[in-house]
Amino acid sequence: MEIDKIIHEPARLRIMMILSGVDEVDFSFLLSTLEMTKGNLSSHMDRLEQAGYVEIFKNFNGKIPHTVYRLTKTGKTALSKYWKSIDEIRKSI
Amino acid sequence: MEIDKIIHEPARLRIMMILSGVDEVDFSFLLSTLEMTKGNLSSHMDRLEQAGYVEIFKNFNGKIPHTVYRLTKTGKTALSKYWKSIDEIRKSI
DNA sequence: GCAAACCAGTTTGTGTTACAAACCATTATT
DNA sequence: AATAATGGTTTGTAACACAAACTGGTTTGC
Numbered sequence: 353m354e355i356d357k358i359i360h361e362p363a364r365l366r367i368m369m370i371l372s373g374v375d376e377v378d379f380s381f382l383l384s385t386l387e388m389t390k391g392n393l394s395s396h397m398d399r400l401e402q403a404g405y406v407e408i409f410k411n412f413n414g415k416i417p418h419t420v421y422r423l424t425k426t427g428k429t430a431l432s433k434y435w436k437s438i439d440e441i442r443k444s445i
Numbered sequence: 446m447e448i449d450k451i452i453h454e455p456a457r458l459r460i461m462m463i464l465s466g467v468d469e470v471d472f473s474f475l476l477s478t479l480e481m482t483k484g485n486l487s488s489h490m491d492r493l494e495q496a497g498y499v500e501i502f503k504n505f506n507g508k509i510p511h512t513v514y515r516l517t518k519t520g521k522t523a524l525s526k527y528w529k530s531i532d533e534i535r536k537s538i
Numbered sequence: 539g540c541a542a543a544c545c546a547g548t549t550t551g552t553g554t555t556a557c558a559a560a561c562c563a564t565t566a567t568t
Numbered sequence: 569a570a571t572a573a574t575g576g577t578t579t580g581t582a583a584c585a586c587a588a589a590c591t592g593g594t595t596t597g598c
Contacts, residue, residue, distance in 0.1 A: 355455045362448040363563075369537050379575065392557050394577060399555095415565070417575055435535065442528065444462050454585080472547065485586050487548060492584095508594065510546055 353437040356430055358403045363388060364396050371406060371423040379419045397421060405430055428435050446528040449523055451496045454461060455531055457489050459522050465517040472512045482522060505522060 359365055366386055371377060383393055400406040405427030409420040423431075452458055452469040459479055464470060476486055497522030502513040514522075 357455075360453070360455065362450075362453065363556080365534060369534055372575060373537060383575090386540080389558055391559075398577095417564085417580095420577075429585080438531065441458060441462055444466060456585080476546095476562090482587055483547060484549080484588075487546095488585080491548090509557070509595085 353433075353440050355437050355441075356434045358399060359403065359430060359434045360397070363392070364400060365434075367396060367400065368405065368423070368427065370435075371421060372428065372431055376422050377433055378421070382421070400427070403427075403430075446526075448530050448534075449527045451492060451498065452527045454489070456485070456504050457493060458527075460489060461498065461527075462518070463469060464514060465521065465524055468476065469515050470512070485519065486511070493520070496523075504515075513532055 353413060359368055363386065370385065372380065379393065379397075382397075385392060385419070386393065397406065397408065400421075401408050404424060407422045409422065409426055411418055427442075452461055456479065460475060463475065463478065472483075472486070472490075473491075476483060479486065490501065491534070493514075494501050497505065498517060500515045500517055502515065504511055
């Protein structure tokens with residue numbers, strides 16, 4: 353089984369794991385939790401969206417923009433497949 | 446815990462796992478097992494050596510050059526640390 | 539005997555990409 | 569009115585994974 357490189361990138365793996373637990377999360381939360389730069393986080397979220405693994409919802413909190421991310425079904429599946437592929441490598445220990 | 450990027454690269458992770466099982470392996474074996482190009486394999490082995498994770502032994506099989514790789518103690522430690530860091534991320538499931 | 543093909547790798551060139559810095563638009567704050 | 573803060577996006581760049589081309593020597597075919 354091939355390793356999914358979209359998920360394999362450590363930053364994105366952590367993002368996926370967080371999303372898999374909470375069903376909805378916003379930019380600021382990820383930013384402070386993962387301690388990365390905004391630009392970096394932003395582009396990782398783009399890649400995850402383009403892969404179809406997350407949905408991005410943009411709305412306003414009053415006048416302040418607010419972006420919320422949610423794992424898609426495709427994303428959930430991909431994540432569990434990812435762990436299976438990791439297991440496959442690891443089980444040879 | 447930080448993810449060790451040297452090991453995290455899928456090709457090198459597989460190499461490390463093979464080495465962790467057999468204590469000594471040659472270039473051709475890795476090449477046919479992993480199905481990668483020679484150039485690619487060669488540079489991954491370089492990186493692993495530079496990280497201090499493998500030792501490279503070059504000798505001759507009769508007249509034909511023969512390269513053998515062996516996991517170092519540092520490499521073994523790094524690999525088991527790597528799996529711990531993966532577990533750390535995964536346990537949040 | 540000398541090309542051609544082969545073996546065992548290494549070096550080189552390139553497209554991708556992870557990351558941070560700079561930027562943008564708006565809203566507090568002093 | 570200037571400055572800082574919020575919530576992001578866009579841009580620039582160094583690193584790097586990969587394949588193609590190369591090297592140095594050996595065996596095979598004619």
